[in-house]
Amino acid sequence: MLRRTRETAPAGLVPLAWGFTIAAHLGLVADRPVLIAHLVMDVLLVAFVALSWSDMAAGVLRAWRLVILVGIPVTLAGTVGLLVAGDPASSPLVATSLVGWTLLPVPALWYTGRESRGVAQTVNYTAAGLAAAGALVHLGGLVAGAVPDSRIRIAGLALVGVGQTVGIVDAAVRY
Template sequence: MYEHPEPTAVFRPLRENGPALLVPAAWTVAASAVLGVVSTHALFVAHVVMSVLLVAFLVGSWGEMGSGALRVWKLVILAGTPVTLAGVLGFLALDGVLALPARPLLSIALYGWILLPAVGLADTGRRVGRSARAYDVGTACCVVGAVGVAVAGSPTATAVALGVVGVGQTLGIVAATVAE
């Protein structure tokens, strides 16, 4: 008789490896939207999907993220969920669906997801011996990228700054995935 695997066993590979694919994909979509390659509606949909995935990840991983670097990442994701929802609201305001100021909400989402992972990367880099450099580079890329976005004078410069963030965060998440 066939036994069904436990749901947590089925989703474990997704939880462990999914971020290494989703992080670079998210920053690629964001940079593509800045360049006009991807529509703002696609970015809105990405924010909605990311909100759902963040909550699902937290629910599925809550018990495993109780101490050390994982606790810090749990806090990053907890803080990132309303940050992502600010982006959802910002896109709805941009489309005129909500009577809210779109730019501040979108800025919260953008800078939140540039800088919140920097906190997690910096903390993780302090805690690990192996791969510490990947986390340090990731942290630096987040900070440099945030400054780059703030001072960018063109969509191309903004996209490059977002690319720096994406590379840095991807380095960190890949280092974490490989270390497991």
């Protein structure tokens, strides 16, 4: 059961995380629940990589293990930023965490596509393209000084969320 949970839970957690992120940007979620979500993600990422270490030793799973390993300090940066920032929307640590997670999965999605064939290849290349486009749109809005709830930043996050969700749902179903 634990193995099956590790294989399928990310298919629900990834869209949940991006939906929650968008809701926070729209002001629908307060800072405290965002901090709690970060603390939960910190624990889940460490537990997931520890429990899945040997299962993720080769092939495309090794790339995803690297995403999680790099994602742990990226998520911790956001957690620290939320703890110490008076205004999380202007915290460089929170921005680093968010931008990090918009970008981190893109190379792994692309690599997964490269190592796949047929429909799986198309799905993963499409997922990587959507996530990369969303990351660039969001980052462009951030650099331009757009407020968190601006259409450009929300559109970027939505594209990231769709791209990453497509990739993880495909993986959960296909493998």
